[in-house]
Amino acid sequence: MDTIRTAIRNFVARAIRTDLLSDTDDIFARGHVTSLFAMQLVMFVEHEFGITVENDDLDIANFSTIAGLANLVTRKRTVGLPESVLEGRP
């Protein structure tokens, strides 16, 4: 989870050009991102973490903060894992 948050934080920090963003700050509220950033953010989490963002995931809470994005990635990765991995079986 920490690794996921760090990767997302680095990507977001590059876009809004600040390190002063907490995990629960609204990424879009500062108004420093371009109109394309929401789309780039989706592509980033898909490309970086191997998930697919779908209709069901379109909830503002999933995209407005680093913590929300990290939770979304963690949840979708967990859903995608086979039972053997979830249960720790070889």
Place this chain on the structure above:
Amino acid sequence: MDLQLTHQHEADRAEFRDFVDREIVPHADRFDLEERIPRDTIDHVAARGYFGVSIPREYGGRGSDMITYGLLHEEIGRGCSSLRSIITVQGMVAHAIGRWGVPAQHDAWLPPMAAGRRLVAFALSEPEAGSDPQAIACAATRRRGEYVLNGRKKWITGGQIADAFLVIARAEGKPGAWLVDRDAPGLTISPIRGLLGVRASMLSELTFSDCRVPGERLVGRLGFGLSHVAFSSLDHGRYCVAWGAVGIGQAALRASLDYAGTRRQHGVYLKDHQLIRRMLSDGLTNLAAARLLCYQAACRRDAGDPRAVIDTFMAKYFASTMARRAADDCVQIHGASGCSGDYPAQRYLRDAKIMEIIEGTTQLQQLTIAQGPYEDVYEKVH
């Protein structure tokens, strides 16, 4: 890095070229003059499966990669930019439905769209909202499980023949995207004629007056209609326009080379005049550069790399300005003949100018490319 196309890419390109040479090029000037593409031509495109090149195989499309999709747009764009525009908007809407729709929408819309049995246009621009889509005023009011649309849309490519529209509007202040049938009560469709270029793309203005749309026609969720649905569709369209502009550049350069190689003035062929040769050299070099930018965008799009968004901006910016210059030189090389209806040079120039305006003006590309994260901008310099 391997800049060679695969055998499959070469085969697909040869197929596209053959179709365009036989069925599009001989008629494109007439399409332009009549400001329409005949239904039988649309049906031939549909029969070839070209409306579904980017749609997954499970929905009846070809499921091709982005290079193949680009090659289709280059070749169709070489023959007729208006037809390329119709294919592009079908792809934009299919992308929106496939990316953000629910499974029931995938099943209901993608198979007929892939087969070309259902043409769907993209309705974002309004009389007062062009380059600034945040300014859209078209309103959707929720009422007992349905939405009621009121407002206007303008410059809607393919609107004269579309069976449905993906309409971007606001409900409760939040942007959304709705699939609206052509025959929906309260929707009036008015053709727009007399355009400078892409005259056969059958543009329309739409007027919604208490137009009722079932709730299940919402694509994506409320609040995501611009940032995710519309902007990813525009990104898709921008990619197609970039390749289409390469197609215009290719057509213009071919015409310039042909004419300069057969027309004699002052005792020598035009191609042997140094100033003409410079035009041809610049044109060929810029055409190759534009195509390489398109290939780069294609590779990153296939990889799902977020840098593909700006790569696509760069490809569209460069390719559209290249096409306009190549077409301008093509008219110049043809002289008076280039200004007449006897040659397609003037059509190339008129169509190329439109490429600098649609899917983001040249000025919007110039504002955006250097606006991204500094690291990404620096990467472009390396």
